[in-house]
Amino acid sequence: MCRVRDFLGKRFHPNAYKHLMPSDGYAPLNSDFDSFFTRRLKRRMEECFAQPVTGVAGRTILILDRYTPDYNQTQITLGTLTRALNVSSYNYLGFAQARGGCADAVEEGIKLYGVTTCGSRLEGGSSDLHTVTENLVAKFLGTEDSLVSSMGFATNSTFIPALVSKGCLVISDELNHASIRFGVRQSGASVRMFRHNNVKSLETLLREVISQGQPKTHRPWKKILLIVEGLFSMEGTMIDLPAIMVLKEKYKFYLFIDEAHSIGGIGQHGRGVADYYGVDPQKIDVLMGTFTKSFGAAGGYLAGKKSIIDRLRVYSYSGPYAEAMPPPVLTQIIASMASIMGVTESIPFSHLTASSFSGDHHPGPISQRYIPAWLPLPPELSSGVEGRERLRRLSFNSYYLHRGLDKLGFITYGHPSSPIVPMLIFSPGKMMMFHRMMKDRETPIVTVVVDYPATPLQTSRVRFCVSASHTKEDIDTILRACDELGDILDLKHGLKKRERWTMDEVSRRAVELVNMPDEERQ
Amino acid sequence: MASASSTLDSVVLTFAQTLSSIERGFYRLPGSGIIERYIRSSHQNDPGRTFLEIIILFLVVGTLLQSRTRADRNNGKNFIEFTDKEIDELVDDWVPEPLSKPLSEIEAAELAAVPVVAGPNGPHPILVNTGKPAVNLASFNFTGLASNEHIKQRAIESMRNHGVGSCGPTGFYGTFDVHVKLERDIAEFLGTEGSILCSQGFSTISSVIPAFCKRGDIIVADRGVTLSIQKGMEISRSTIRWYDHNDLKSLEEVLQSVEKERRKRRLPLTRRFIITEGIFERDGTMTDLPKLIELKYKYKYRLILDESFSFGTVGRTGRGLTELYNVHATKIDMLVGSCSIGLSAAGGFCAGTHTVVEHQRINGPAYVFSASMPPLLAVSASEAINVLLDNPSLLSKLQENIRAAHSLLHPSSAVVSKPSNPASPLPRDAPVFDIAKEERLLQEVVEEAMTQGVMITKAKRVRGLELTEARPSLRLAMSSALSKADTEKAINVLIKILKRKLK
Numbered sequence A: 001m002c003r004v005r006d007f008l009g010k011r012f013h014p015n016a017y018k019h020l021m022p023s024d025g026y027a028p029l030n031s032d033f034d035s036f037f038t039r040r041l042k043r044r045m046e047e048c049f050a051q052p053v054t055g056v057a058g059r060t061i062l063i064l065d066r067y068t069p070d071y072n073q074t075q076i077t078l079g080t081l082t083r084a085l086n087v088s089s090y091n092y093l094g095f096a097q098a099r100g101g102c103a104d105a106v107e108e109g110i111k112l113y114g115v116t117t118c119g120s121r122l123e124g125g126s127s128d129l130h131t132v133t134e135n136l137v138a139k140f141l142g143t144e145d146s147l148v149s150s151m152g153f154a155t156n157s158t159f160i161p162a163l164v165s166k167g168c169l170v171i172s173d174e175l176n177h178a179s180i181r182f183g184v185r186q187s188g189a190s191v192r193m194f195r196h197n198n199v200k201s202l203e204t205l206l207r208e209v210i211s212q213g214q215p216k217t218h219r220p221w222k223k224i225l226l227i228v229e230g231l232f233s234m235e236g237t238m239i240d241l242p243a244i245m246v247l248k249e250k251y252k253f254y255l256f257i258d259e260a261h262s263i264g265g266i267g268q269h270g271r272g273v274a275d276y277y278g279v280d281p282q283k284i285d286v287l288m289g290t291f292t293k294s295f296g297a298a299g300g301y302l303a304g305k306k307s308i309i310d311r312l313r314v315y316s317y318s319g320p321y322a323e324a325m326p327p328p329v330l331t332q333i334i335a336s337m338a339s340i341m342g343v344t345e346s347i348p349f350s351h352l353t354a355s356s357f358s359g360d361h362h363p364g365p366i367s368q369r370y371i372p373a374w375l376p377l378p379p380e381l382s383s384g385v386e387g388r389e390r391l392r393r394l395s396f397n398s399y400y401l402h403r404g405l406d407k408l409g410f411i412t413y414g415h416p417s418s419p420i421v422p423m424l425i426f427s428p429g430k431m432m433m434f435h436r437m438m439k440d441r442e443t444p445i446v447t448v449v450v451d452y453p454a455t456p457l458q459t460s461r462v463r464f465c466v467s468a469s470h471t472k473e474d475i476d477t478i479l480r481a482c483d484e485l486g487d488i489l490d491l492k493h494g495l496k497k498r499e500r501w502t503m504d505e506v507s508r509r510a511v512e513l514v515n516m517p518d519e520e521r522q
Numbered sequence B: 001m002a003s004a005s006s007t008l009d010s011v012v013l014t015f016a017q018t019l020s021s022i023e024r025g026f027y028r029l030p031g032s033g034i035i036e037r038y039i040r041s042s043h044q045n046d047p048g049r050t051f052l053e054i055i056i057l058f059l060v061v062g063t064l065l066q067s068r069t070r071a072d073r074n075n076g077k078n079f080i081e082f083t084d085k086e087i088d089e090l091v092d093d094w095v096p097e098p099l100s101k102p103l104s105e106i107e108a109a110e111l112a113a114v115p116v117v118a119g120p121n122g123p124h125p126i127l128v129n130t131g132k133p134a135v136n137l138a139s140f141n142f143t144g145l146a147s148n149e150h151i152k153q154r155a156i157e158s159m160r161n162h163g164v165g166s167c168g169p170t171g172f173y174g175t176f177d178v179h180v181k182l183e184r185d186i187a188e189f190l191g192t193e194g195s196i197l198c199s200q201g202f203s204t205i206s207s208v209i210p211a212f213c214k215r216g217d218i219i220v221a222d223r224g225v226t227l228s229i230q231k232g233m234e235i236s237r238s239t240i241r242w243y244d245h246n247d248l249k250s251l252e253e254v255l256q257s258v259e260k261e262r263r264k265r266r267l268p269l270t271r272r273f274i275i276t277e278g279i280f281e282r283d284g285t286m287t288d289l290p291k292l293i294e295l296k297y298k299y300k301y302r303l304i305l306d307e308s309f310s311f312g313t314v315g316r317t318g319r320g321l322t323e324l325y326n327v328h329a330t331k332i333d334m335l336v337g338s339c340s341i342g343l344s345a346a347g348g349f350c351a352g353t354h355t356v357v358e359h360q361r362i363n364g365p366a367y368v369f370s371a372s373m374p375p376l377l378a379v380s381a382s383e384a385i386n387v388l389l390d391n392p393s394l395l396s397k398l399q400e401n402i403r404a405a406h407s408l409l410h411p412s413s414a415v416v417s418k419p420s421n422p423a424s425p426l427p428r429d430a431p432v433f434d435i436a437k438e439e440r441l442l443q444e445v446v447e448e449a450m451t452q453g454v455m456i457t458k459a460k461r462v463r464g465l466e467l468t469e470a471r472p473s474l475r476l477a478m479s480s481a482l483s484k485a486d487t488e489k490a491i492n493v494l495i496k497i498l499k500r501k502l503k
C-alpha cells in the first residue's frame, strides 16, 4: 500500500519525493525500497526518537519540549524544558553526574590535561593517563593487560579485523550488536550465526562447522572465534557462560565477550558476567566492554593476555588512525572504576582475605599506585563504600522492576538481575501511545521504545534501563505508571487476572520479590 | 516466550485464511485483543484496505519466518554426512592456530618506542620515553587549540551541566542540546544546510559511505585514499573503480569509461560517487577542488570529500578547501571532516543537504548504534570554531611555520606536499621501495630525533590490512603554537639526522 502511495506521490508531489527519483541524470540518493520502513513507519513515530535533552543523563533528565506542525516532517523545539524521570539512559551505576567526587576529578583533569591528547595512540596522541587507565582496567577485570579506545562502536569495528581474517570462522549470536557485525564483515572471516543465546544451537553449529571445515575446500578452519554479548541490549538476556566454557574446552574455539552492558552492573563486584558466574576472567580470550554505560564516560576497552593486546595495539585500524581517548573521559573512568574497587594506602594481607571481596579473581581494594597522584578521590569513594552501595542499589532496582512488572501481569524478557528490562507491547501503535502517555504523566517518565528493525516486528517493546541512582520510590512510580497504562492499553498478557498482584501489594512486598531465587527462564 | 510469539504468528496466518473456524480459539489466546483492535482500526469501513493489509501481513510474516541462522553455506551437494563418532574424532583432531601471534621483536621494540606524553600535550610536551621536554612535530595541534584556556573553561562548565558521558545513543536521549548546537555551528561555519556528528573521527567516513553506497552502486576513488575510506568502501559492497593518485586526468578517463560501459551494456542508472580526500592523509598532497567539482557535475556524480586534514587547517579561518579555493560548500554532496583533528576536540561530522543529513540519522551505522560524544567535547568543538573565526592569525601563523619548514626541507629531501599543507610527509626519494627496510630506517630517525628533543613520528600503517600499501614516510605536523624559530630549529635537527641516516 505504501508502495502505491510512493507511486502516486512521485507523480503528484514531485517536490516532496525529489530525493527518491532520478533527476537530471542522477540516480536517487536512497532507493524507495531501502527507506520504506523508515519513511512510512518511523516518520509516524518520530516523537519517540531522538528527543533532544539537556542536563545530566542521571536519575532525571531535562527534555526540550517540541511539537510538530506537519505530521512529523519537522520538529520545532519550544524553548521550554520538562524534567522527567529517566529510565532510559545507560546510566547503570549512576555515574552520570555533574557533582561529586568523579566530577571534581574530571574538572581537575581538564585543568591539567585539557580536552585532547592531539592524535592517535601510535602517532603522538598517547598520554601517561592512557597507560594509567589501561593498567587500572586490566586490574579491574583481572586480566593481564588491556587497551582503551575512544569509541565503543569502534572498539568492535576496528579491532575485530586484527583478530580474525580470511580462513577463520566467526560464530556470532544472531542478535549481536551492529558494531560486532561491522567489524566481522571488515575482517574477511566467514560468519555463521546461532539461535539467540541457545547453547544447543551453538553446539550443533560447532559440530557442523568443525567437521565440514571451510566451504568448498573442506580444509580445517584456521581458528574459530565465538563472539557473544554478556548482556544483550535489546533482550536483557545473559549468556550462559558456564555452559559456553564447557563447550570451549571441548571444541577449542576462542571466546570474545562484549560486555558493553554487563560490565560494572553485573556480578557481585561489578566485574561483569565472569564475576556473576565465578569464572576465571583469564580463561576468556578477549573481554570487550564500553565505558559509555556503567561508568558514565565514553569509549571502550579490550582486555586479555598481554601478547594479544599488544598485537591489537599495533594491528587495529584504531591504533594508527583513530583519535586517542580524551583526558576528561579517562579521568572519569579512573575515578569511577577506582571507587568501585576502593583504594587503600597499604593493604595488610589479613585485611585482604577478610574483606568482603572474597572472589579470588577480583581481589579487593587496589593500591594507591594505580591512581595518578593529582587525582582527588574523597574518602567515601576511595573507601569503596559508595561503590558497593551503588552495586547493591542497582541490583535491587533491577530485580524489583523486573519482578514487579511480572507480578503486575506484563511480559518481560531477560535475566532478572539485568538492569535492562524489556517489556513487551507488541504493536508499534500502542508503543507510541505508551511512550506519549508516560511522558505526559504528572511525573513525566521518558522511556525507550523499540521496534523493527531493532527487534522483530511483532515484539515491539519498551526497554527500561534502571540505575543505581533510582530510589525505590522511583521504581514504584514507574511500576504504578505501567500498571495504569497497562490496563488502558491492554498490555498485561503475562499472567491470568487472578494471579496478578495489585500495585500496592507489589510495593509492599518489594523486598520479598527481590529476594526470590533466580528461576530458570529462557 | 519465543514459542508464544510464534504461535501468535501462525494464528495470525490462519486467521487470514479461515477466519470463522478459528475465531473462538483466537479470542482465547493472549494478545488476541491487540490484533482484533488493530484490524478494527485499520479496517475503517474499507474492505479494500483490509485486503491490502492482509497481503502485507503475509509478506511480513513470510520474512519473519525466514530463519536467520539457516545453514545456507554448507548445505547442498558440498555437505558431507558424518556420524557422531566421526565428528567427535574430527573435533579431537582439530588444532586451531593461536588467536594471535606475539609481536615480532622489531614490532615490539617499535611499540615500546611510541612517544608517550607525560601531562598535557602541546608544543613542548615532556616525554615519558626520555623524561625530557621535546619540540612537538608529531601531534595534531595545528592551530594550537589544545592548550586554549578558554576552551578548557567552557568544557568544565559543560561538565558541570551535563556530566561526562551522554549515556545513550543519539536516538534514545543521547542527543543533547549541545550536540544540536555543534551540528548547527558546523553547518553555518561551512555554509551547508546541515551536518551530522559522529563520536569518532576515524569512524565517520567509514559510516557515511555505507549509508549511501550500496551493492550495485559505483564508486570512483583515488588510489591513495586513507584506510577509513577504504574500509567504508569495502563494507558498502559497491563496485569500486580506482583512478591514479591525485590525477584528475586519470579520474576523467575512469568516469568516461564507466559511462561508456553503462551505455554499452545498457545498465540501469545507479548511484555514482567520487570519493577522495581534501588533503591526503598518506602524503599531504592537496586535491584541485574546482577541477574536481567541474568533473563531478559534468559526469553527474556525487562527491564525498574527506576533509579530515584540511578542515580547521587551511583557508583563511580554517573552513578547509572550500574556503581556500573559494568554492561553495554546497557543491560537495557529502563533506566529511574531523573535529578531533581540526578542532582539537573529538569526533567527526558530515555536512550536506537536509536529505543527506537526515538519511544518515537512520542509516549511518556508527551514528545509530553508538553513544553520542560526551557533551563537553561537543562544547569544546563549538568553542574551537569560535576561536578560529575570531583569530585568523592562528591560521596565518600556521602557514608561516609550514612555509618555513618547507623552505628548509626542500633542498634536502623530497617533500611531496604543497606548502600550504599542515601535514608534510617526507618519503624518501628512491625509485623502488623496500617497506621493511625503509620502515626500519625511518624508525631509527624517529628515535634519534626523540633523544635530541624533537618529537616526530612515522606515518603508522596497519601493514597487510590496507587495500593499497603506502610508502613508508615520516609525518610532520606543524603547529601555530610553536614559534617560527623553534620550528626551524627542530627541522634543522631533523635534517641533520636525515642526512646522516639516509645517505
Ligand SMILES: Cc1ncc(COP(=O)(O)O)c(C=O)c1O
Binding pocket: A151, A152, A153, A154, A156, A177, A179, A229, A233, A258, A260, A261, A290, A291, A292, A298, A299, A300, B169, B369, B370, B371, B372
Ligand atoms: C553490545 C554493544 N557493543 C558496543 C556498543 C557501542 O558502544 P558505544 O555506544 O560506546 O559506541 C554498544 C552500544 O550500544 C553495545 O550495546
